[in-house]
Amino acid sequence: MGVAVPPAGSDAGGGGSDSGPGPGNPFAGAESRPHVEGAFAREEVALANRNPGMPLEGLRYDVTPQGMHYLLSHFDIPEVDPQGWRLSVGGHVQSGLSFSLADLKQLPTRTLRVTLECAGNGRAGMSPRYPSMPWIGEAVGTAEWTGTPLRGLLEKAQPAGWANEVAFLGLDRGFDRGVEHHYGRSLKLEQALSDDVLVVHAMNGQPLLPQHGHPCRLIVPGWYGMASVKWLSRIELLDRPFDGFQQAVGYHYRKSAGDPGIPVTTLRVRALMVPPGIPDWYTRRRLLDAGHVELRGRAWAGSGVPVTRVEVAVDGEWRDAVLAPAGVHRYAWRAWSCPWEATRGEHLLQCRAHAADGSVQPMQPDWNTAGMGNNAVQAVQVTVR
């Protein structure tokens, strides 16, 4: 277990190896993308072909079946030999460490049921729209994650007294807006020492699938998915804020290009419903029979903030849904249901959740430059016959 390695060298301050736009960089012209309205570009469709959402009927499951959980991979899915793979812990620590997969499996184990959602979920509903993965609303899923608390690894490495941030680097590498980098994110040291941040090797009782971060990834419960770094290979203790691209440039709420913005962190409160009835193939419009319908869905909120109430509207008239008991899974979505006597004609169904911190879903998207955190109320148009 834990073999000592030298502390990281010159790039320990940044924890990464980002290489910015410059004369030697063939993708240097790709720094920014203008916002668009209306129809979608081929690049957006190509990203949607690669990055699957969870079809909303998947909200029926407490735990999302394997392969139905949403996925967002910035670059290619790496090919990792689990025998050769190591996780290093270095930077501003007393003793740099390196763990094999077998080492990690011998450490104390926890399993947490966690709902993950992409920070870009709902991006396609913002106008004008940032050209990126065009999520409509399916970028969510819930899994049972098994691994060892990050805290234990950090304590073994003994962070220096002045260390205040922890960077997590994945094996996936590529370019974004002209900057070449391994995918990387960070947490403040006190966030990283939470009991519930896990370094996991199993999902739903099975080894991580390649596309979910095999052999090992981070899970940061209650945060948007970008924090849960896949294909984890390096943990770096820092004495200053991590300056990696995905931390310093990506994943901010910004109102304009020059706005320093607010970092994206925990999940915003949200409810989604299973669209009732049967669909038309192309338009996904819904048809159902008149009579009793049990509208169903799930609701969730950010780290440590319980959902307190879910409401459903039929044609703009709001009523309270029945929220399932909170149970033991504080980071997982909660089921809700609401009976409806459907009458013939066209109807608009909506749902909205409230959280214990007083937050409630907005009726319209809270616009920001990169299309982050759109938790506007879902609307489902149905025809009842």
Add this chain to the structure above:
Amino acid sequence: MGVAVPPAGSDAGGGGSDSGPGPGNPFAGAESRPHVEGAFAREEVALANRNPGMPLEGLRYDVTPQGMHYLLSHFDIPEVDPQGWRLSVGGHVQSGLSFSLADLKQLPTRTLRVTLECAGNGRAGMSPRYPSMPWIGEAVGTAEWTGTPLRGLLEKAQPAGWANEVAFLGLDRGFDRGVEHHYGRSLKLEQALSDDVLVVHAMNGQPLLPQHGHPCRLIVPGWYGMASVKWLSRIELLDRPFDGFQQAVGYHYRKSAGDPGIPVTTLRVRALMVPPGIPDWYTRRRLLDAGHVELRGRAWAGSGVPVTRVEVAVDGEWRDAVLAPAGVHRYAWRAWSCPWEATRGEHLLQCRAHAADGSVQPMQPDWNTAGMGNNAVQAVQVTVR
């Protein structure tokens, strides 16, 4: 095993229960969709959010990992109770039968490794484009399917001497171009009696996932994916061609709206490569280092027709790739590789496969109204530094 049930009634001739456009049908206005060029509609993006492709780096695996196989679901993924589920075999048979999942598992079992591809794969590359699921090239995957030969079920039911076609109905229901129907397809009786058509309950050694047809689906090796009906619930012997929507209207190669067309059946020959190097997030453009590169990919062709040759072109100069031995899996893709000494600059990489029947991939798509069977040569633009 096999409980007798009455032969199907008035709809046995059609095997389905399609309900056409008419005054009682709220989606009757949706019969046809005009072709489009250029940018993509929100409906196309919504379908891409629901229907995942296999990221092309997945071509590295002999068997596609769980959850990375492409999926195309016409309607919602049904919620099926495996205890209550039954598979009926009826229509023009001597003895109508009904099988539980336990019944099926007691029948003789076979496992086949099969490459499936969506007939619409490559649709986004046709111009003008039919508005539907906008596949670029990722709608493919290979799995180990375990089940019992369909032939055994048919022999137990004893088809009438005049029966000549077999319809397969799924539990998924919805509308397409104004017609309400359960998803359904058929095979000619002699095709259905092939040894290799399976009624499967397991994929890669695990029970079928909900999205792959749980508890039971058909697998028709060598055919495009539309033949392998998911959530199978009813098999009907017919004395005439099946007139279900997905057989009679959908899945034809047509040159114009009035063209009766040619039914889509077996896979067209195709090679795809793993795009080498690392990507830019948004454009998916590739960057790689000068020097030795092993270009890799897979190739496949239709039922019983082996791939005989794969070629790779760098900047339009074609050379032969090394094709892996055929092995025992006659319905699975074959690996190929081709060394390349990459030199600095921009390069265009292409690959193309030939099959034993003399077929070879075209350089340009073979246009048809619904964007079916586009096996045009893949082109990958790379920057070498």
